[in-house]
Amino acid sequence: MPHDDLLDLARSIALEAGALAKQRRTEGVEVAASKSSPVDIVTEADRETERLIRDALAAARPADGFFGEESGAETGTSGLTWVVDPIDGTVNFLYGIPHYAVSIAVVEGEPDPLTWKALAAAVVNPASGELFTATAGGGAFLGAEPIRVAPAVELSQALVSTGFAYDSGERGRQGSVVSQLLPLVRDIRRMGTASLDLCFVACGRANAYYERTLSPWDHAAGALIAREAGATVKGLGDAAPSRDFILAAYPELAVRLERELVRLGV
Numbered sequence: 006m007p008h009d010d011l012l013d014l015a016r017s018i019a020l021e022a023g024a025l026a027k028q029r030r031t032e033g034v035e036v037a038a039s040k041s042s043p044v045d046i047v048t049e050a051d052r053e054t055e056r057l058i059r060d061a062l063a064a065a066r067p068a069d070g071f072f073g074e075e076s077g078a079e080t081g082t083s084g085l086t087w088v089v090d091p092i093d094g095t096v097n098f099l100y101g102i103p104h105y106a107v108s109i110a111v112v113e114g115e116p117d118p119l120t121w122k123a124l125a126a127a128v129v130n131p132a133s134g135e136l137f138t139a140t141a142g143g144g145a146f147l148g149a150e151p152i153r154v155a156p157a158v159e160l161s162q163a164l165v166s167t168g169f170a171y172d173s174g175e176r177g178r179q180g181s182v183v184s185q186l187l188p189l190v191r192d193i194r195r196m197g198t199a200s201l202d203l204c205f206v207a208c209g210r211a212n213a214y215y216e217r218t219l220s221p222w223d224h225a226a227g228a229l230i231a232r233e234a235g236a237t238v239k240g241l242g243d244a245a246p247s248r249d250f251i252l253a254a255y256p257e258l259a260v261r262l263e264r265e266l267v268r269l270g271v
Contacts, residue, residue, distance in 0.1 A: 008111075008140040011085075011125040015109045015226075016138055018061045022054045022107045023131035026092055029053065030131075034099050040171075048099060051075050054091035058109065062087050072116040074222045085124070086116040088225035093128075094198030103132030108200040110225035118221045118228075119245045126226035128200045137204040137230050145207050145233035154236040155209035157257040160265065163212040166194045166202040170218040178270075179217065185269045203227025206253045207234035213254035213262050217271070224251055241267070 029050035037049045055075040062071060070081030073089040080086075087109065092098050094105035108128045112121035128137045137152075139145040145152050167183060169176045187193055194211060196202060200223065202214045207230045214231075228246055232238045237259040241250045250271070252263055 008125045008143065011111050012127070012138060012140050012143075014062070014065055015087075015111060015125050015127040016136065018058055019107045019109045019127040019129045020136065021061070022058050022091060022109075023129040025057055026050055026054050026098070026105070026107060027131035030098060030101070034101075036099065047075060048092070048095060050098070051092045051095060054107065055089060058087075058089050058091060058107075069111070070116060072221065074220065078116060085111055085113055086121075087111050088116060088222050090200065090222040090226075093200045093223060097197045102197070104130065104196055104198055104201065105132065106130050106198050106200045108222065108226040110229060112225060116221065118225065118247050121225075123225060123229040126229040128204050128226045128230060130201060137207065137227075139207075139230040139233040141229065141233070143233065145230045147204075147208050152208040152234050154206060154231070154234045154255050155212055157255045158212055160189055160258070160261050161191065163190045163254075163258060163262065164192055164194065165190050165262070166196060166205065166211045166214040168195060168197065168199055168202065168216045168219075172218075175218060182266065182269045182271050186265065189265060199223040200227040203231045203238075203253055206236050207231040213252070213258055215250070215252040215262065215266060215271070217250050218248055219246075219251055220248065228253070239263075241271075 068083040070086035072078045090108040093108045098105040110126040112123045114121045125140045205211045228238045231253045236253045237256045238253045
């Protein structure tokens with residue numbers, strides 16, 4: 006498998022960080038600060054988990070760059086950058102909902118989702134113990150088992166996941182789109198953890214996922230895992246996934262869902 010060494014490192018650090026996050030969850034969680042809005046929160050566990058990841062990566066690969074949600078970016082000299090969300094689904098984590106993740110990806114090129122090439126990724130849900138991994142060209146896995154996206158279905162039979170922005174105005178616009186989409190699909194899921202939403206597409210637990218306003222660390226790992234499982238992962242039109250838009254689904258379904266979302270004003 007290509008990039009074995011990078012995957013091994015991502016996997017081992019994700020599991021260690023996940024164990025720390027799970028321990029902190031059992032001890033009780035408090036909001037440490039808010040960021041872009043009062044509902045965009047960070048806990049001390051987010052910060053502590055990211056410090057663990059950053060320190061472990063610096064020790065193992067000091068020439069690589071780092072791009073994390075809580076501590077920002079640091080340029081390296083190797084051409085590789087680790088893109089990290091220490092606790093994706095922080096609100097779930099705060100409320101004790103067992104659906105949050107540690108997400109780690111390593112990318113080649115500038116740390117920009119419009120241009121980077123993801124090489125290896127690991128996403129772990131500490132509450133369930135599930136570990137999703139992938140390497141570029143090496144396939145996607147849940148634990149040791151290979152995973153594949155669900156086969157194509159009609160839009161009316163598609164279970165579609167999405168998420169909402171922190172900005173209240175944007176949430177209103179997204180809610181309007183969802184209300185129009187809901188009668189056209191099997192159902193909508195909003196589970197609150199983008200990296201796991203992408204992994205669920207990868208393993209067939211959802212037929213599609215779309216969202217706007219994601220940050221790079223939200224989708225870096227999950228996008229590679231979904232793509233290696235056979236999903237189309239894209240932005241609008243010919244664009245790559247980015248803050249503007251991301252869609253993941255079986256290729257035929259992706260075409261149909263994107264067409265409807267554009268019509269609905271996504």
